[in-house]
Amino acid sequence: MPQPSAAHPGAPLTAGDAAIEISGLTKAYRGGQLAVDGLDLVVPRGSVFGFLGPNGSGKTTTIRMLMGLIEPTAGSARVLGLPMPGAGRRVLPRVGALIEGPALYGHLTGRGNLLRLDAADPTADPRTRAERAGRALERVGLAAVAGKKTRAYSLGMKQRLGLAAALLQPRELLVLDEPTNGLDPQGMREIRTLVRELAADGTTVFLSSHLLDEIEQVCTHAAVMARGRLITQGTVAALSAAVLGSSGRGRLTVTTPDPADAVRVLKEHGVTDLQSAGDLVTGDLPPAAGPPDRAGTPGAPGTLGASEGPDGPGGPDLAELNAALVHAGVRVRAFGTQRASLEDAFVRLTGEGFDVAG
Amino acid sequence: MSRADTAPRRPRPLWSLGLLRNEIGTTFRRWRTLALLAVLAGVPVLVGIAVKIETGGAGPAGGGGGPAFISQVTNNGLFLVFTSLAVTLPFFLPMSIGVLAGDAIAGEAHAGTLRYLLVAPAGRTRLLLVKYATTMLFCLVGTLVVALSALTVGALLFPLGEVTLLSGTTVSFGEGLLRALAIAGVVALSLTGVAALGLFVSTLTTSGIAAMATTVGLLITVQILDTIPQLHTLQPYLFPHYWLSFADLLRDPVYWDQLQKNLGLQALYTVVFGSAAWARFTTRDITA
Structure with missing residues (x-):
């Protein structure tokens, strides 16, 4: 699995580093209901930033404000260093976006859709338009159906075409709202690989999703929203560790x-x-062991899920525990720590599942 | 795909026209637009055949009744152009404009494509201007389709020749043709008011169908108000009130009074509803 290039998740941020900088952003809809409430968020340049939250938590409203589609009630947002929505004409050509799923002209072909969106961008060179559209179609694997009307596309194909539109030009920032929605597992893998490739080229990716696996696999940083407020933000690694505290290193599991x-x-x-259930015994390791210091480790996606953890210094060594068990005549089939996943962190933070917030 | 590639991109002013070209191409290749134009082209055919059957080719039709100029059609096929425009102007033409203008923004919003156009970024003012320009072009094309279809049918079914104007003067066929062209132009301009109205309605909703229905509904309501005598003080401000003044171009000398009032009224509607559409669209939250 190629690692995102983002490199320095633990490094301190200065304002110039930020691809997106949000402060005090608030949106009240008619009736006074706050969709987004005093949001502060910093997305470092070069990061793959996961934006998490239950349905109705204000993620999409935030993204729409970033893209200049919705006027904030209060607060400010800077994208690529310029204020939005004021500087939209200068900012948006450098941003590729997929917002709340694809929307296509059913009576146009896949290629026709891309040509139209490209024509809408006043900074796009018409001489290279056809060529760029062709390359974008190839990149998302739609070259073979480029001449078909998109009315006949499946949801997965529409999603890919939406991504192709975001890739019509070299972009500095990609804003992807649930990009793998509607894709089959194969398609999801391809899109994740694509996101990693783009990130490796230096593009900042702002990825909203409610698939926690996806965030863990792809992202270097993450923020969690619930009921219009930001709950936490940081590197994916630090997030899991901080939230899970002493149990960040996971529970001991013996079969x-x-x-x-x-x-x-x-x-x-x-x-x-x-606790023991059947032939499975689980328990918390003594606090003396301390959580492994993961906050400073460069983002290592993919290692946070269920894993047989290597152990840090301090407290009883796992190897010694195992030896003690065997020494006492306990037969051991399997031994290790089950690390808490981002999903545990998420549920602990938002205090809810993925039900719509009331 | 590196950041270095993104730096040297200098927009050229002409590139801004790309969206207009694309919009025109997209609109006029669309099946719905072609169907509307086909209906418009069909009206003169129906009128022409009806007149032909009714008169049986034996002398002029009985005086009075029916749309303007219909009694002259049998003498001169060119009059089918005037008759057809008089028949289509009150309803068919503005209805098809209403469909197009009503769908302009609301249809994009309904399909969700509006948000992608705006983050492209099309620019809200630019997009609105492109939509209005395309609708105006459709006004002209629709009118010309009616006129050309009528001229063709007229030439096939009836004799052509010198044109006797409403004031009794006779002019050559060539001049008659020129006057027909001028009338088509005036008819197209007569539709700009309803186009602006439709565009404004289109910025109010996210349902293309609702916007089309509202625009066409307004059109019918206004047409009815225009026939109620008790409302005569209001009527000079209704956009269809001077529509049929295009007939004044068939006088010698031409009566400019009503024509000017018509064009002035259309300009007023365009300014008022165009500004309202702009004010609404540039400040609206795009949540669809």
Whole structure:
């Protein structure tokens, strides 16, 4: 799996580094309901930034304000260093966007759709238009159906065409609102690979999704919104670690045919909150072990999910725990730590599943 | 695809016209537009055949009744142009303009394509101007389609020749043709008011169908108001009030009074509703 190039997730940010800088952004709809409430957000240049939140948490409203489609009630947003929506004419040609799913002209072909959107951009050179459209179509794997009317496209094909429109020009920032929505697993993988490639070329990617796997796999940074407010932001690694605190290193999991003996031995070695179910024994490692310091580690997506954790220094060594079990005659089938995923972090933060906020 | 590529992009003023070209191409290749034009082309055919059957080719039709100029059609096919424009101007032409103008912004909003045009970035004022220009072009094309269809049918079914004007003077066929062209131009300009009205309605909603229905509904309402005698003080301000003044171009000398009032009224509607559309569209939150 190629790693995003974003490189310095832990580095301190200065204003000039930010691809998107939001401060105090607020949007009240008619009736006074706050869709977005005092949002502060910084998206570093070169990052792949995951924007998380339950449905109705204000993600799309935020994205629309960033793109100049909605006027904020209060606060300000700067995109690529310029104020939005004021500097839209200078900012938007450098931004590729996929907002709330694709929207196409059904009576035009795939190519026709791209040519029209490109014609709408006053900075796009008409002499290279056909060639650029062709390349964008190839990049998303639609070259073979470019001449078909998009009325006949499947949702996945429409989604790809939407991405192709975002790739018509070299962009400094890509804003992708749920880009893998409606795609089959193969298509999802391709899009993620594409996002990583683009990030590797230096494009900043702002990716909203409610698929936590996706954020974990692709993103270097993430922010979580709920009910119009920002709950947290930071590197994906730091986010999981900070939220999960001492248990950031995960729960000890032992599979054994002798659960009762295993519980006794582990208790003697300071493991707390022991639970056994069938042949599975789980428990929290003693706090002395401390959470592994993941905050400063360069974003290592893909390692946060269920993993057999290597252990840091301090506290009882996992290897010693295992030796103690075996020494006491406990037969061990499997042994390791189950690391909490971003999903755990998310549920803990928002205190809810993906139900619409009330 | 590196950042270095993005730097040397200097927009040229002419590139801004790309959207207008694309909009015109897209609109006039659309099946719906072609269907509207086909209906418009069909009206003169129906009128021509009806007149031919009714008179059986035996002398002029009975005086009075029917649309303007219809009694002269059998003598001179060119009059079918005037008759057809008089028949289509009250309803068919403005209705097709209403469909096009009503759908202009609302249709894009409904399909969601509006947000992608705006982040392209098309620019709200530019997009509105492009839509209005395309609708105006459709006014002209629609009118010319009626006129050309009528001229063709007229030439096929009836004799052509010198034209006797409403004031009794006779002019050559060539001059008659020129006057027909001028009338087509005036008819097209008569439709600009309703086009601006439709565009304004289109910025109010995110449903293309609702915008079309509202525009056509307004058109019918105004047409009815224009026939109620008790409202005569209001009527000079209704956009269709002077529409049929184009007949004054068939007088010698031409009566300019009503023609000028008509064009002035259309300009007024264009300014008022064009500004309203602009004010609304440039400040509106695009949530569709």
